[in-house]
Amino acid sequence: MxxxxxxxxxxxxxxxxxxxxxxxxxxxxxxxxxxxxxxxxxxxxxxxxxxxxxxxxxxxxxxxxxxxxxxxxxxxxxxxxxxxxxxxxxxxxxxxxxxxxxxxxxxxxxxxxxxxxxxxxxxxxxxxxxxxxxxxxxxxxxxxxxxxxxxxxxxxxxxxxxxxxxxxxxxxxxxxxGTEPTVRPAPDMEQLWKRYDQERVNVLAKRAASGKRADPVVDTAREQVYQDAVRAAERPGGLFRMAAPTGSAKTMAAGAFALRHAALHGKSRVIVAVPFTTITEQNAGRYRELLGADVVLEHHSSVDLDTAPRWYRPAAENWDADFIVTTTVQLFDSLFGRKPERSRKLHRLANSVIVLDEVQALPLSLLTPILDVLRVLAEEFGTTVVLSSATQPAFQSLPVWKDFPVTDIVPDPTRLFDDLRRVRYEWWCDPRPTLAEIAEAALDERQCLVVVNTTGNARTVYRHANPDETSPHVLHLSARLCGAHRQQVLHDANRRLNADEPILLVSTQLIEAGVDIDFPVVYRVLAGADAVQQAAGRANREGTLGREGGRVVIVVPEDGGYPGAEYRALAEQTSVHFWEGQDPDRLDALDRYYRGVYSALNLADNRRANAVQRGRAAFDYQSVAEGPLLDAGGAGTARDRELAFRMIDEDTVPVVVDFHGKNKDHKGEGPRLAERLRSSTNPTPQDFRAVQPYVVPLPRALLNRPDIRAICRPVVGDLHEWAGDYHEAYGIDTTDIVQEEVW
Known part of the structure; x- marks a missing residue:
């Protein structure tokens, strides 16, 4: 040869x-x-x-x-x-x-x-x-x-x-x-920055012309945050922190910082990572409005690559794009993964600007390895990291970031929070009310949002507020609704708010995931201080309620629940540091709260984090991604997956439901798509994406029960079809079948 x-x-x-x-x-x-x-x-x-x-x-x-x-x-x-x-x-x-x-x-x-x-x-x-x-x-x-x-x-x-x-x-x-390998040319970050800055001016002008203006104090503060970001971009690369309250236009300011910093310091691209798909879609839309669809790559599980522009598919595989909007799950599961498909994009992180939005949502059990890798990227690989949040965690108090220098983009965040104070906090805890009493109090408000901690609590409050289900202004939102159903509820809620119609929305913490909605009154069941403040961000969001502002009532019900021990610990720390005195947006108290959380959960000696760090120190990439061997000294191959790096801990199974909402033509659409998948010998990615709006994640432990499994028909892989009832208000409800754990 x-x-x-x-x-x-x-x-x-x-x-x-x-x-x-x-x-x-x-x-x-x-x-x-x-x-x-x-x-x-x-x-x-x-x-x-x-x-x-x-x-x-x-x-x-x-x-x-x-x-x-x-x-x-x-x-x-x-x-x-x-x-x-x-x-x-x-x-x-x-x-x-x-x-x-x-x-x-x-x-x-x-x-x-x-x-x-x-x-x-x-x-x-x-x-x-x-x-x-x-x-x-x-x-x-x-x-x-x-x-x-x-x-x-x-x-x-x-x-x-x-x-x-x-x-x-x-x-x-x-x-x-039959072609030559192609790589997109290096972006002209100076041009992108100028386009972004000019388009922002145009967007604000259109908004003013339409009469959709926020309170002048809010607009002034937003402009100040933006200009602070532009000035901070001149500083050398490293770690930056943007502490700014909800509603201060952090998304736009963070983009300005990233693009100007990239232009001034020769960075190759901007990567914005957020914790939830809903925020990813929302932020990507805003950035596309300012930069153009040919610049912004939106990469997460809900993007339909088959209908996207031709350049999207290869760019999504290796992030060969100028401006990327993704999820923290996609980013960090790739950074700690080991497979070629996930790892292929990682070299793009070097000499880039990474903006981590809503950084308080990073999983506590994995903070040490996450922060360690971010530090290494910033110190050794030319990456500038921006931590953006209204509730900035006290990461510098953890050993892994001790003495790691950080630059504040907003030089006086305390004053900014005072200037943008749009709500007043109240506590309802002595005596502790029942969930039924919370429902009754909320019904006395013309427009009100009630946020609870579990789906079971959400159903309880909804049923007390709308016992005969004849009140169309009482709505429910939780993870027991499929995606299409949740979108319908949010659309109906915003329509009622904009038309000044009565509305009571009962929701789990799902509503806090960057959802752009504005209520005059919010009742929030006791939770972590960051969750309370995120809920408060849904009250008087545009600052239009005058000097009194919106009302946020922190409620401590006697019959409320928590979705887990860690969530309960966060709520307990809120009680310790804010109980009927300090507001949850006081930055000094918030810093003490986070330090208390880290101490209470003993993050410095977290079992999973330590296992991941040991695997990294030994260059054992398989141990990091899949967990250490259970029989480390023997010939066994079984691994302890509880100690593997994974951003999402919830062990759920997707089930397809029959939801049609107000569109009767969609009745049976979910089951029809499920049957197509079931009968296909080679399902396509389009088939899986088509059924996604009709999917509800159920806890695997629940699906493993014989009485629940009996009403779930296998489709393909882990996907099942729900053959039980799907309630038009609160989706899947199994309380008549089994006494559920709160979650």
């Missing part, structure tokens, strides 16, 4: 030569790793990742399966990993895992030295790619700053693995398409 091949014929009848593939992958990987100083390592990984394909057995197998939908069945990744084991050290795991994912150092060290055939394979490989010889005879390929710190090296290997995977996929995809 005079010619070595990497891939079989494409639609043009052309095979992909091994030399072309390895050279191109190496060049692309080096280009992607240049911003974080790992170009030589990335080039070596690219040159060696498919070196094993030079073996006679692999070449023969490729020709044997050509034209068939089969793999060669001959391993090839081990050869390159062994060859680079010396100069690349543990980073050679990237070669070993470029198809299946990063694993652990022992998988690399346990590989045998080159077997009998491999000296010939090495000769054939080096004849085809003589450039690779330099890396075999050269020195240590690990960047010097990685050698000084294990945490830096652990993150660095993730990023260089990402660069390799992305380069490999791009070059292979280009061959199949």
């Amino acid at each position: 005079n010619q070595l091949w990497a891939h079989s014929r494409n639609d043009k009848g052309e095979r992909h030569t091994l030399r072309d593939h390895l050279i191109s992958t190496g060049e692309l990987a080096a280009r992607f790793a240049e911003p974080f100083g790992a170009a030589p390592l990335a080039r070596a990984l690219g040159l060696f990742h498919d070196a094993g394909k030079a073996s006679c057995s692999w070449q023969e197998a490729l020709l044997a399966v050509e034209g068939q939908d089969r793999r060669t069945g001959v391993p090839h990744k081990e050869f390159g990993a062994v060859a680079l084991r010396g100069p690349a050290h543990v980073a050679a795991l990237a070669v070993l895992g470029h198809h299946g994912g990063l694993t652990r150092p022992s998988d690399l060290s346990d590989l045998p030295d080159l077997p009998a055939e491999d000296p010939e394979t090495l000769r054939r490989f080096l004849d085809a790619v003589p450039e690779a010889k330099d890396f075999l005879s050269g020195g240590n390929l690990i960047p010097e700053n990685w050698r000084r710190c294990q945490s830096t090296a652990e993150v660095g290997i993730r990023l260089v693995f990402s660069a390799l995977v992305d380069a490999d996929r791009l070059d292979t995809g280009a061959h199949r398409a």
